[in-house]
Amino acid sequence: MTTPAIVADDVSRTYDLDGVSVAALRGVSLTVEAGDYVAIVGTSGSGKSTLMHLLGGLDRPTGGTLLIGGRDVAKLTPDELAELRNTTIGFVFQSFHLLARTTAQDNVGLPLVYRGAGRRERRDRATAMLERVGLAHRITHRPNQMSGGEQQRVAIARALVTGPSVLLADEPTGNLDSATGQSVLALLESLNAEGVAVVLVTHDREVAARARRQIVMKDGLISAAG
């Protein structure tokens, strides 16, 4: 049996806002298996974004245990956590977060910069990844020269370029029209079929319904899991 991609055990996250303690997550347990396809749904403020940040190693839990790729996040230095994000996790954001003034190719190659890859290697791998997401004709285009769907494909290519085991997508279709959203989802699903675990955060029930299983968040807790 393979190691689960992510294991969260009674994970909580409390924020200290001007001396007032606010619990965003109040004990969440969740396992993302290798090759899993999970949708996290819930209303705004339910804690799904906080959970997503924890699962991606962008943040650390204030309680419980969180293992990403078998490594305990609490025991990692900031540099090790950065390396974990670089090698194990791929992020896709609602607003794409592409660097303006930078070509699709260099945007996709960005994660490779932080593992010391040379320019040629970065461009070769970025080109291959852009071809994989169907953007072979957009390699030298900048974000403002591309449609929303194309930009999100660039973002997905960027998330995939380091060969991560988990893809974390935060409302990946939120800024796209439904037809474009469908094609982005189809892309994510085809990647999942190749063995990449996909964790999708969404408040769109239809999108969530396509996942293998759904986790419903409410008030910082998992209220239903399927």
Place this chain on the structure above:
Amino acid sequence: MRLAEAWRVALDALRANRLRSLLTMLGVVIGVAAVVALVGIGTGTKQQIEQQVEGLGSNLLLVVPGRLQAGAAPTSSPLTMDDVDAISRVVGDRSRVAVTINSGETVRAGSRSGFASMQGVLETTPTVFVRRLDRGAYLTRTDVSTGRRVAVLGAGVAGDLFGDVDPIGRQITIGGVRFRVIGTFERLGQSLGVDRDGEVHVPVTAAQRLLGTERIDGLAIRAPDRERIDDLSAAVVATLTDRHPDTDFSAVTQEQILGVLGDILGVLTGVLAAIAGISLLVGGVGVSNIMLVSVRERTKEIGLRKAVGARPRDIGVQFLLEAVLLTTTGGVLGMLLGGVTALLVDRLSPVPAALTWWSMALAFGVSAAVGIVFGVVPAQRAGRLDPVVALRTE
């Protein structure tokens, strides 16, 4: 992250805000230019004075009565021609000893008159000091021993009294006494603030008779070589003290004069550089300010870079390099501007200026250091930015 990549990112970021980068750089440009130009002027002045002191002649020993120190009372000279003979015996070569007695006198030739520094001297003056004749001949030993009333005019005096006319053989009066012009000096200009072209050299004996005195003001000795200056200095002072027990005598070498002047000018140059350094500091504060703005503007970018694996150090280095790139580019431009300014000052004004590699290197080094010092705080702030908060920023 590779350093080359970090440089490229920094350069891109500066290019993205061209006008802002240029304006920020301007503070550093002006600061560095001021340092280079002012140090250049200080150095040029120092070099000019050194040349003037060295231009007096080499291996010179100047002997004057009194102590050479601040606050010492001026001493009236007890020296006479007998002392000169005694010193000549110590030196062993009369041609290496020069004397002077100075007096400001009115000189006349026909209807023209002027003011000149009359110097009563020995015939040895042109060999002890560096002094070249333009026309005629210098004083002879016979002129000195007989107190003949002959004069050698500085270029300025000759011009004032005779214009373009050849003054050789003509009569002038000095302090109302008639002298015959036998030579003129080459134009020499100013030396240590003294107009050397306003001098008139006459035999020391004639000058003493004119002034009604036996004294001489000072002695100069040209040592055969540098090594013997100190011994000679001690021997000369000992001989004079022996002959005049009530008077102190001081002997100074060119090195000592240069040392004192060099110290003064060094301090002056340092003060100029420090004043210019302040403007560099102000430029640095501007860099720091703009870098903080830049970090804030690019919060989202920082969040993204962290999300895809940038370590705090990678982000910090990126912003630090950006600051250093700003200041070093400003430093190079400032070096050019300061260099051109110094050259223009040297060419177009009476103030001398000289560019030195060390002031350029210093200014460049300081500008890089300013980038590091003033870039550290914004860079640390960027590096420590929480990726979650950064990504949420819209």
